[in-house]
Amino acid sequence: MSSFLRKDGKNYFTRSFVNGQRVYGERIVTEGKIEWREWNPYRSKLAAALCSGLLDFPIREGSAVLYLGSAEGTSISHVSDVIGEKGVVVGVDISPKAMATFSKLVESRSNIIPLLADANQPSLLRNELGDFSCDVLVQDVSQRNQADIFVKNLREFGKKNAHGLLVIKARSVDSSISPKKVLENELALVKRSFSVLQVVDLNAFESDHFLIHVVVGEK
Numbered sequence: 612m613s614s615f616l617r618k619d620g621k622n623y624f625t626r627s628f629v630n631g632q633r634v635y636g637e638r639i640v641t642e643g644k645i646e647w648r649e650w651n652p653y654r655s656k657l658a659a660a661l662c663s664g665l666l667d668f669p670i671r672e673g674s675a676v677l678y679l680g681s682a683e684g685t686s687i688s689h690v691s692d693v694i695g696e697k698g699v700v701v702g703v704d705i706s707p708k709a710m711a712t713f714s715k716l717v718e719s720r721s722n723i724i725p726l727l728a729d730a731n732q733p734s735l736l737r738n739e740l741g742d743f744s745c746d747v748l749v750q751d752v753s754q755r756n757q758a759d760i761f762v763k764n765l766r767e768f769g770k771k772n773a774h775g776l777l778v779i780k781a782r783s784v785d786s787s788i789s790p791k792k793v794l795e796n797e798l799a800l801v802k803r804s805f806s807v808l809q810v811v812d813l814n815a816f817e818s819d820h821f822l823i824h825v826v827v828g829e830k
C-alpha cells in the first residue's frame with residue numbers, strides 16, 4: 612500500500628495533497644502537519660472496492676492514472692492524494708456541468724488534468740493527450756457498453772504492465788437481465804484482452820455494482 616493511503620480499523624484514509632481542503636464533507640484527521648482524509652465507501656466506488664476486499668490497490672505514489680468518468684471529482688481527489696506530486700491523473704468526463712465543479716478542484720491540485728471529452732472515442736482522447744500513457748486506468752461511466760469502452764482505452768493508453776479497474780454498473784448495461792448475468796457478459800468481453808486478477812462485489816455500498824481488476828500484458 613502507498614504511504615499516502617492507510618487503513619485505520621475498517622476505514623481508509625488518504626494523506627491530503629491540500630491541507631485544510633474538504634472536497635465532499637469528508638472527515639479529516641490531523642497528525643501534526645499531516646492531514647488524512649477519510650475515504651467514504653458510500654461516496655466512492657474505489658473506496659467501496661477497498662472496503663469490500665480488493666486485494667491489490669494498484670495506484671501508488673508517482674502513478675500515471677487515466678480516470679474515465681471523473682464527475683465532480685470525489686474519487687479522483689483521493690487518487691490525487693495517493694499519487695502525490697510525482698504522479699499525474701487525467702480526469703475525463705462528458706458532462707460540462709460536472710466538469711465545471713471539477714475544474715474548481717483542479718485549481719488547487721497540480722497533479723490533476725481535467726478533460727471534457729467522450730471516453731467512448733479514444734482516438735479523440737489521443738489527440739488531446741499526445742503521447743500520454745498510464746500505469747492504471749480507472750473507469751466509472753454509466754454507459755451501456757462499459758466493458759467495450761474500458762477495453763479500447765486500456766489498449767490505447769495502458770503501459771506494458773498497466774492495471775485497469777473497471778466499475779460495472781449493471782443496470783446501465785442491461786436492466787432486463789440479472790446483475791450477475793450482466794457481470795458475466797462484461798467479464799467475458801474483458802477476458803478476451805486482459806488477465807482478470809479479481810472481481811469485487813460492491814453491493815454492500817452500491818447496489819448492483821461490481822469492480823473488475825485486470826492487468827495488461829500477461830495473456
Ligand SMILES: C[S@@+](CC[C@H](N)C(=O)[O-])C[C@H]1O[C@@H](n2cnc3c(N)ncnc32)[C@H](O)[C@@H]1O
Nearest residue numbers: 680682685686704705706729730731751752753
Ligand atoms: C457515476 S459518475 C462517476 C463518479 C466518480 N467516478 C466518482 O466516484 O467521484 C459517472 C460519470 O460518468 C460520466 N460519463 C458518462 N458517459 C461518459 C462518456 N461517454 N465519457 C466520459 N464520461 C462519461 C458522467 O457524466 C458521470 O459524471
